[in-house]
Amino acid sequence: xxxxxxxxxxxxxxxxxxxxxxxxxxxxxxxxxxxxxxxxxxxxxxxxxxxxxxxxxxxxxxxxxxxxxxxxxxxxxxxxxxxxxxxxxxxxxxxxxxxxxxxxxxxxxxxxxxxxxxxxxxxxxxxxxxxxxxxxxxxxxxxxxxxxxxxxxxxxxxxxxxxxxxxxxxxxxxxxxxxxxxxxxxxxxxxxxxxxxxxxxxxxxxxxxxxxxxxxxxxxxxxxxxxxxxxxxxxxxxxxxxxxxxxxxxxxxxxxxxxxxxxxxxxxxxxxxxxxxxxxxxxxxxxxxxxxxxx
Amino acid sequence: xxxxxxxxxxxxxxxxxxxxxxxxxxxxxxxxxxxxxxxxxxxxxxxxxxxxxxxxxxxxxxxxxxxxxxxxxxxxxxxxxxxxxxxxxxxxxxxxxxxxxxxxxxxxxxxxxxxxxxxxxxxxxxxxxxxxxxxxxxxxxxxxxxxxxxxxxxxxxxxxxxxxxxxxxxxxxxxxxxxxxxxxxxxxxxxxxxxxxxxxxxxxxxxxxxxxxxxxxxxxxxxxxxxxxxxxxxxxxxxxxxxxxxxxxxxxxxxxxxxxxxxxxxxxxxxxxxxxxxxxxxxxxxxxxxxxxxxxxxxxxxxxxxxxxxxxxxxxxxxxxxxxxxxxxxxxxxxxxxxxxxxxxxxxxxxxxxxxxxxxxxxxxxxxxxxxxxxxxxxxxxx
Numbered sequence: 165x166x167x168x169x170x171x172x173x174x175x176x177x178x179x180x181x182x183x184x185x186x187x188x189x190x191x192x193x194x195x196x197x198x199x200x201x202x203x204x205x206x207x208x209x210x211x212x213x214x215x216x217x218x219x220x221x222x223x224x225x226x227x228x229x230x231x232x233x234x235x236x237x238x239x240x241x242x243x244x245x246x247x248x249x250x251x252x253x254x255x256x257x258x259x260x261x262x263x264x265x266x267x268x269x270x271x272x273x274x275x276x277x278x279x280x281x282x283x284x285x286x287x288x289x290x291x292x293x294x295x296x297x298x299x300x301x302x303x304x305x306x307x308x309x310x311x312x313x314x315x316x317x318x319x320x321x322x323x324x325x326x327x328x329x330x331x332x333x334x335x336x337x338x339x340x341x342x343x344x345x346x347x348x349x350x351x352x353x354x355x356x357x358x359x360x361x362x363x364x365x366x367x368x369x370x371x372x373x374x375x376x377x378x379x380x381x382x383x384x385x386x387x388x389x390x391x392x393x394x395x396x397x398x399x400x401x402x403x404x405x406x407x408x409x410x411x412x413x414x415x416x417x418x419x420x421x422x423x424x425x426x427x428x429x430x431x432x433x434x435x436x437x438x439x440x441x442x443x444x445x446x447x448x449x450x451x452x453x454x455x456x457x458x459x
Numbered sequence: 460x461x462x463x464x465x466x467x468x469x470x471x472x473x474x475x476x477x478x479x480x481x482x483x484x485x486x487x488x489x490x491x492x493x494x495x496x497x498x499x500x501x502x503x504x505x506x507x508x509x510x511x512x513x514x515x516x517x518x519x520x521x522x523x524x525x526x527x528x529x530x531x532x533x534x535x536x537x538x539x540x541x542x543x544x545x546x547x548x549x550x551x552x553x554x555x556x557x558x559x560x561x562x563x564x565x566x567x568x569x570x571x572x573x574x575x576x577x578x579x580x581x582x583x584x585x586x587x588x589x590x591x592x593x594x595x596x597x598x599x600x601x602x603x604x605x606x607x608x609x610x611x612x613x614x615x616x617x618x619x620x621x622x623x624x625x626x627x628x629x630x631x632x633x634x635x636x637x638x639x640x641x642x643x644x645x646x647x648x649x650x651x652x653x654x655x656x657x658x659x660x661x662x663x664x665x666x667x668x669x670x671x672x673x674x675x676x677x678x679x680x681x682x683x684x685x686x687x688x689x690x691x692x693x694x695x696x697x698x699x700x701x702x703x704x705x706x707x708x709x710x711x712x713x714x715x716x717x718x719x720x721x722x723x724x725x726x727x728x729x730x731x732x733x734x735x736x737x738x739x740x741x742x743x744x745x746x747x748x749x750x751x752x753x754x755x756x757x758x759x760x761x762x763x764x765x766x767x768x769x770x771x772x773x774x775x776x777x778x779x780x781x782x783x784x785x786x787x788x789x790x791x792x793x794x795x796x797x798x799x800x801x802x803x804x805x806x807x808x809x810x811x812x813x814x815x816x817x818x819x820x821x822x823x824x825x826x827x828x829x830x831x832x833x834x835x836x837x838x839x840x841x842x
Contacts, residue, residue: 191773240675265643265673266565270602273570278603305772305803321718326772330802347717350570376718379567402721405728406737407706443726445827 166295179236259287285352291344312338314369318358331448355385377403390436400447467665481550490531558651627660643673699751708733711756732834746785763837776808799829
């Protein structure tokens with residue numbers, strides 16, 4: 165099993181005709197994802213590598229039964245694109261676009277929470293989601309992940325996610341679903357949302373969580389792990405030695421006033437019963453031990 | 460983007476927040492000229508993006524031209540916690556009755572905007588928060604609804620302000636919230652927000668951080684890019700569009716992806732080295748970007764070895780390897796390089812690099828091994 169997506173997920177790509185969309189849309193389709201449509205109001209009736217383009221998400225939903233969207237629209241258009249997908253009845257929206265203004269993110273997060281409470285947004289500024297062998301929405305290279313289980317992955321960082329998928333594959337460990345929640349200040353889907361879904365998923369037996377300095381999302385996840393998780397969690401936190409007050413690439417990765425440090429996050433996770441690796445390889449090795457212990 | 464006080468005040472003034480008339484100057488003569496135009500007394504204020512200016516002698520009252528001249532000469536060039544003063548803000552002096560604190564920022568945990576208001580302004584709000592958290596009235600604002608005047612009034616009522624300060628504070632906070640949202644700020648902070656002896660509410664300082672992602676809505680924000688405080692290395696990286704943060708060590712770090720770059724910095728520390736920087740070249744890792752990254756690192760005199768840590772995802776190992784080879788043809792590097800290349804088609808990538816292997820270009824299979832090698836090489840080369 166998987167969380168949030170599976171082989172029945174039908175995806176419409178908002179921005180399919182752009183540079184990124186026209187690259188990743190067909191790539192995801194070739195992986196086996198049901199990429200059923202793209203949108204562009206000026207190019208309705210055309211296609212991208214055989215994927216039909218519609219004028220709007222509503223048209224795409226009516227014609228193809230799309231039940232997920234993937235946004236590759238430039239940052240300035242993301243606020244409207246998220247709202248368009250929600251209004252068209254899309255229950256799962258993945259926003260890959262980076263550089264979305266904080267005020268837009270805060271606005272559409274709360275707009276969805278209030279007016280479209282059943283809609284799940286993933287991102288912005290995330291690599292997407294992959295359930296290996298079933299569905300790959302976003303920019304993850306599908307072949308670096310082994311299908312099956314028993315591990316679920318949730319991560320704030322793109323390349324570290326790929327690293328984790330790859331290390332597990334090399335050790336012949338499968339992944340149910342790998343969710344990249346992104347490094348922005350207002351992520352649509354949180355660690356807790358993913359941990360909760362993995363806890364409920366019978367195929368997922370253990371969870372790998374990759375966090376970063378900044379904010380308090382990892383501490384909140386630790387509280388959830390302590391209170392609700394029965395499945396083992398292996399964690400890694402990037403930025404242990406990051407200097408305070410400096411923005412490390414992701415908008416979210418900044419340590420301010422002693423809050424959001426890696427040390428505090430690691431301590432909270434350990435107290436919650438998670439196993440924490442001090443580098444990605446160590447976390448991978450710890451997961452191998454955990455998986456061996458499951459059998 | 461962090462703004463200087465004068466830039467912050469000018470921005471807040473656009474939204475009607477009351478600030479003092481003033482002028483930004485760079486020389487003593489211009490400081491005097493500005494003061495003459497404004498009328499005495501004036502305040503001479505160091506423009507640095509760091510707290511504690513007053514204690515460091517960076518804020519002085521001047522009653523006449525001679526005093527302006529003396530203070531401006533003393534403050535220009537002053538080193539305040541590593542920030543050297545190059546700009547002064549000369550403004551009309553204000554008669555202060557009371558000092559308050561007001562700010563808006565994002566509460567990332569609640570995913571709502573957070574307003575903070577306190578009658579105890581003028582000192583570090585962190586101190587107030589630690590000593591007397593109840594002295595700060597917090598207000599969550601839903602971004603969809605915005606801040607209503609009724610909500611704002613109730614918030615102000617929760618703070619021990621004198622009657623004469625209330626209405627002015629409500630009106631100023633409404634304007635400050637507009638500046639925060641419409642100005643696409645990550646933070647707007649007024650400390651102190653003062654009640655003047657003649658009963659007006661007035662912003663005596665302004666700390667504004669703008670969201671660099673929102674520049675497309677505010678083309679005039681480009682001007683602030685020029686006044687960002689960056690060291691020479693950070694400036695060079697910024698010009699090449701690279702995500703770079705200068706650190707104090709001697710192992711230059713290049714990685715693809717912010718998380719992997721952060722992780723690489725951690726691993727260098729873990730094995731006993733000191734990273735010279737954080738540098739994220741993004742997903743592509745083509746020759747152009749790699750050459751730019753190598754140039755920036757190579758210009759850092761403290762760098763004694765370079766660690767390139769690339770994980771190929773969509774970008775295949777051979778493309779990354781070709782990028783590195785081409786970059787090395789374009790840039791002459793003064794430090795040995797250790798490459799860790801993994802992920803998609805890593806074997807093909809390593810095969811491309813193989814003929815270039817030497818004392819100066821080494822490869823290691825894992826991140827840890829590569830970090831150890833880079834640190835060992837750096838230690839062998841004491842500059």
